[in-house]
Amino acid sequence: MAQTRKANRALTFRGAQTRMLKTLQGPEFAAREDAQTTLPALKQLLEINRLGFLTEDSQQGIIKGNIHERAYIVGIMKEANAELFVKNMSLFTDKVCMIISVIDKYDSTTYDRIPLTYTTNYNKIDKYNIDTAMTAIYPQEQWDFVRKQSFNIAKSEKVVPVFCYDVKWGRKATSADGLFTSVIKVLSHTKTNFTTAADRERVQAELRKKYANTNE
Numbered sequence: 001m002a003q004t005r006k007a008n009r010a011l012t013f014r015g016a017q018t019r020m021l022k023t024l025q026g027p028e029f030a031a032r033e034d035a036q037t038t039l040p041a042l043k044q045l046l047e048i049n050r051l052g053f054l055t056e057d058s059q060q061g062i063i064k065g066n067i068h069e070r071a072y073i074v075g076i077m078k079e080a081n082a083e084l085f086v087k088n089m090s091l092f093t094d095k096v097c098m099i100i101s102v103i104d105k106y107d108s109t110t111y112d113r114i115p116l117t118y119t120t121n122y123n124k125i126d127k128y129n130i131d132t133a134m135t136a137i138y139p140q141e142q143w144d145f146v147r148k149q150s151f152n153i154a155k156s157e158k159v160v161p162v163f164c165y166d167v168k169w170g171r172k173a174t175s176a177d178g179l180f181t182s183v184i185k186v187l188s189h190t191k192t193n194f195t196t197a198a199d200r201e202r203v204q205a206e207l208r209k210k211y212a213n214t215n216e
Helices: 002-008 013-024 035-050 079-092 140-151 179-187 197-211
Strands: 054-059 067-069 072-078 095-099 101-103 113-120 128-135 137-139 159-166
Touching (some): 054 140, 079 095, 159 179
Antiparallel strands (some): 095 159
């Protein structure tokens, strides 16, 4: 009984990070139904988690037959890091990244769903069908579920949900200019604590230099 209580004890951010790294390298992850597309990205997913973006779900972003995907990644970050990370992703890459808003309850009028996968030649009436989509809003109940079930992270930990996606369909997340590559580059320049405005300016100058040729 004592072991069960210990296993279910809410985790610090560091504890949740350690558990996620272990999960990604474990047999259950390797046996997943989508392992064929997720395992080639394992090295980058591990690095993203090591850098402080704990992942809940992701997609490579491929085009195969009539299935079209855009790369995406969703998870949690420390609140102290997330704002600057999202800002730098928007300034220095061609990817979209946001902190997911948490609202009191579900309201279908506030949900803007972002298509992530679609199929062509779906039927004679509708050539395109959106198969999966993501919203930039979580009801409080869903956010509580994510914190507990996906990460088992303590309520005292100040974390926020983060969602990033590639605007370009079929660009692999692991490619040189893919989503995961961009996330790693920006995370590596996002510090835990910025004590002065000069710190932020220095980091942003480094990113501007790094992406000067990429965004031309």
